[in-house]
Amino acid sequence: MSDGPEGTESRMARLEAKLAEARLRHAPPPREVHAHDRAHVAWRMVIELVSGIGIGFGIGLGLDVLFGTRPFGLVLLTLLGFAAGVNVMLRTAKEIQEGTPSETEEDANGDRGV
Numbered sequence: 001m002s003d004g005p006e007g008t009e010s011r012m013a014r015l016e017a018k019l020a021e022a023r024l025r026h027a028p029p030p031r032e033v034h035a036h037d038r039a040h041v042a043w044r045m046v047i048e049l050v051s052g053i054g055i056g057f058g059i060g061l062g063l064d065v066l067f068g069t070r071p072f073g074l075v076l077l078t079l080l081g082f083a084a085g086v087n088v089m090l091r092t093a094k095e096i097q098e099g100t101p102s103e104t105e106e107d108a109n110g111d112r113g114v
Helices: 004-025 035-067 070-098 103-109
Strands: none
């Protein structure tokens, strides 16, 4: 019933070779980088920056109205929102530079961890 250690190893080697051949046959073709992909990344960065500024502005304005400290919270939290937006933009740029796909790129490709 058992082929012994040599038989098992040779069967495993044949199976690995077949699996490697099947992976090569069914591998998706390399994806070309188009101009609209780069535009998508640029718009993503702009939206992240503007949303950080907008959220900081909104919270600052709300706190100023609540506490009656008109320009201070608005200015402070708008600058804080700007800093947060720049931080997220830098993180996105680093992610793109390293070549790690983000969630939106995986969704666009249709390969969610498969």
